[in-house]
Amino acid sequence: MINQRPTSYLSFEVSGYTLEAREEEIWSRILMGVPDLLRIEAWKRLLQIDRIKGDHPKVYEAMKELARRQSPHIAQIDLDVKRTFVRHEWFRERYGSKQQALFYVLAAYSVYNPEVGYCQGMAEVAALLLLYMRTEDAFWALSALLSNKKYAMHGFFLPGFPKLMRFQTQHEAILKKYLPKVKKHMDKHDVHTNLYSVKWFFQCFLDRVPFHLCLRLWDVYLYEGERLLIAMAFNVFRMHEKAVLKLKSMDDIFGFLQRLELDFGYPDDEVVKRLGECMDELRRSKLDLPTSADNELPTKPYGALFGGLIKENQELRSELEQAKMSSGATAKDLEDLDEKGENYTEQEPDQTIKCTVAEREMAKMEKLVGRSKNGEMQVVAKVKFDGGSGKMKPLLVRCPNPGCPDPPVNSSNLIRHLGRHPSNGNHILCPITKLNCKCARPLWNKTRAEAGR
Amino acid sequence: MAASAVASPRVHDFKVVLLGEGCVGKTSLVLRYVENKFNEKHESTLQASFLTKKLTIGNRRVNLSIWDTAGQERFHALGPIYYRDSNGAILTYDITDDDSFQKVKNWVKELKKMLGTDIMLTIIGNKTDLEKQRNVSVETAEQYAESVGATHFQTSAKLNRGVEEVFLDLSRRMIEQADKQDAEKRALSPSSRSTAAGNVVLLEETPAAPIKSGCC
Numbered sequence: 137m138i139n140q141r142p143t144s145y146l147s148f149e150v151s152g153y154t155l156e157a158r159e160e161e162i163w164s165r166i167l168m169g170v171p172d173l174l175r176i177e178a179w180k181r182l183l184q185i186d187r188i189k190g191d192h193p194k195v196y197e198a199m200k201e202l203a204r205r206q207s208p209h210i211a212q213i214d215l216d217v218k219r220t221f222v223r224h225e226w227f228r229e230r231y232g233s234k235q236q237a238l239f240y241v242l243a244a245y246s247v248y249n250p251e252v253g254y255c256q257g258m259a260e261v262a263a264l265l266l267l268y269m270r271t272e273d274a275f276w277a278l279s280a281l282l283s284n285k286k287y288a289m290h291g292f293f294l295p296g297f298p299k300l301m302r303f304q305t306q307h308e309a310i311l312k313k314y315l316p317k318v319k320k321h322m323d324k325h326d327v328h329t330n331l332y333s334v335k336w337f338f339q340c341f342l343d344r345v346p347f348h349l350c351l352r353l354w355d356v357y358l359y360e361g362e363r364l365l366i367a368m369a370f371n372v373f374r375m376h377e378k379a380v381l382k383l384k385s386m387d388d389i390f391g392f393l394q395r396l397e398l399d400f401g402y403p404d405d406e407v408v409k410r411l412g413e414c415m416d417e418l419r420r421s422k423l424d425l426p427t428s429a430d431n432e433l434p435t436k437p438y439g440a441l442f443g444g445l446i447k448e449n450q451e452l453r454s455e456l457e458q459a460k461m462s463s464g465a466t467a468k469d470l471e472d473l474d475e476k477g478e479n480y481t482e483q484e485p486d487q488t489i490k491c492t493v494a495e496r497e498m499a500k501m502e503k504l505v506g507r508s509k510n511g512e513m514q515v516v517a518k519v520k521f522d523g524g525s526g527k528m529k530p531l532l533v534r535c536p537n538p539g540c541p542d543p544p545v546n547s548s549n550l551i552r553h554l555g556r557h558p559s560n561g562n563h564i565l566c567p568i569t570k571l572n573c574k575c576a577r578p579l580w581n582k583t584r585a586e587a588g589r
Numbered sequence: 590m591a592a593s594a595v596a597s598p599r600v601h602d603f604k605v606v607l608l609g610e611g612c613v614g615k616t617s618l619v620l621r622y623v624e625n626k627f628n629e630k631h632e633s634t635l636q637a638s639f640l641t642k643k644l645t646i647g648n649r650r651v652n653l654s655i656w657d658t659a660g661q662e663r664f665h666a667l668g669p670i671y672y673r674d675s676n677g678a679i680l681t682y683d684i685t686d687d688d689s690f691q692k693v694k695n696w697v698k699e700l701k702k703m704l705g706t707d708i709m710l711t712i713i714g715n716k717t718d719l720e721k722q723r724n725v726s727v728e729t730a731e732q733y734a735e736s737v738g739a740t741h742f743q744t745s746a747k748l749n750r751g752v753e754e755v756f757l758d759l760s761r762r763m764i765e766q767a768d769k770q771d772a773e774k775r776a777l778s779p780s781s782r783s784t785a786a787g788n789v790v791l792l793e794e795t796p797a798a799p800i801k802s803g804c805c
Contacts (some may be wrong), residue, residue: 212661215612215633222630256611256661257635295663330670335636344636387641387654394638 291432611660
């Protein structure tokens with residue numbers, strides 16, 4: 137079936153503009169989930185990256201260059217790049233090609249849109265984009281996500297987080313109307329919306345639901361825009377209403393919401409189907425979006441520093457230096473900043489990005505293994521780096537199914553192991569990765585010096 | 590529950606919030622303390638998260654819920670949601686970074702202003718494993734901590750130095766504070782004791798007697 141999907145799918149955007157009937161079909165296909173191999177193309181089209189890129193030739197390169205000299209956010213970006221998606225193989229190596237790409241995207245964007253600059257949370261979004269796109273595309277995708285009205289993440293990351301407040305208020309209003317018991321329960325136990333919804337809204341549920349589900353949500357998000365955020369926030373509580381009402385303290389409720397990342401408790405298809413219902417319902421009652429607000433889109437021209445780049449370059453530099461001096465920084469700090477930029481000198485290899493579900497899910501699995509709390513998965517032995525052969529000794533992990541009597545297995549065999557283990561009636565897929573055992577590909581043989589520590 | 594039986598073994602639920610600049614080691618401290626783990630490559634904290642730890646001090650049982658927050662300046666705005674109702678705050682700086690120490694001072698000012706003396710403050714200089722690159726002197730930090738009524742510790746989450754002590758000391762002080770508040774409450778409203786239900790029995794003489802005679 138997947139083989140048949142591509143052709144009709146690839147044409148969706150073009151036909152989406154003109155044909156109503158076609159639009160219907162796109163929606164149902166998006167709800168079914170974009171086939172992973174097509175995500176690269178689909179996301180690029182939904183964000184209209186090729187068009188934007190064509191309209192702004194050489195801007196990315198210029199921003200990158202400018203950022204290395206002048207971005208006031210370099211230090212923070214440098215701190216965060218090494219802490220983003222670190223459990224993913226691609227982002228693990230310090231100053232490796234993906235870390236470089238991430239650094240450049242964020243640094244370039246921090247001067248391109250100086251109002252937002254850089255805000256924590258953007259790194260994860262950019263890293264997700266970089267799983268599917270080349271560096272420059274990811275830059276424009278990030279730009280589209282922030283400044284396209286449909287997504288308008290600009291308002292989320294702006295100092296003071298005006299859009300976050302607006303969305304949280306709307307979320308509370310929806311809970312009050314549709315799930316009054318939950319709302320009362322949450323209020324009673326002091327679970328403020330802010331305690332759980334920051335990542336929901338800032339990063340469209342990245343890190344808050346299992347990664348495979350998150351990708352499905354991003355499919356819908358890129359197609360539908362910001363109303364997805366409101367609808368999914370509602371959907372989480374609608375699907376888990378009973379479970380939440382049973383919890384008797386703030387700690388338990390908060391812990392429950394935190395654990396949704398490991399296991400959402402429903403199959404992805406069902407979650408997305410019910411999400412579609414939520415969207416319809418909210419749209420009918422006109423609660424699908426909060427009242428719009430001014431001041432949440434960029435007001436300054438993009439790349440404000442870019443205008444007379446060459447002429448003003450020197451001037452700006454000295455201005456910036458003065459500003460830094462007066463704020464207590466020293467010339468040495470500036471040099472340090474430059475050095476930080478220098479570390480990212482190597483241009484990324486021009487690799488064709490091919491990312492299979494198996495690879496990413498293995499990385500996710502690794503993440504679970506690394507976390508090893510909540511008794512979900514036990515780390516029995518740590519990875520040891522064997523310098524001689526340059527190979528990793530494997531991690532031994534237990535099946536996350538608490539009733540499983542089997543001994544710990546090599547993590548690269550875990551998926552296969554789980555496949556054999558009927559955790560869910562006749563369901564022979566791994567309950568966490570949703571992968572058939574045949575997809576399992578050992579990633580552990582690759583050399584990773586830093587993981588050996 | 591709060592007004593009853595000081596002498597009996599009692600469970601305290603304390604909320605502790607970790608504040609401080611980005612990348613000073615807040616998450617590492619909590620992870621070291623709660624799970625005894627150190628990971629040089631954990632992800633940056635955006636959504637505040639929390640972990641719990643149970644400990645016993647003397648005959649007191651303490652449940653700590655420890656809130657870990659985002660460090661970037663911009664997230665300062667969300668601070669009040671996390672520190673309101675906190676019994677203790679751990680303000681962390683990086684000993685190699687003077688700016689992060691200045692941030693601690695800002696937090697202290699804000700907490701004092703918003704919560705007065707109700708909240709117990711602990712200031713931590715983290716990353717003592719990088720002693721050679723130290724930029725904040727111990728004396729300066731200790732003097733400052735004393736001047737604002739906070740305790741000061743030096744830790745290394747990486748080498749597991751001093752982490753346990755921080756939480757132990759803070760817990761002790763939070764217990765003292767809770768006792769003090771209980772005592773004040775009792776002093777203010779002695780009548781409320783008799784109306785409190787259930788487990789008041791231990792300290793009350795008058796209601797205890799009839800019950801005794803009743804069951805014999």
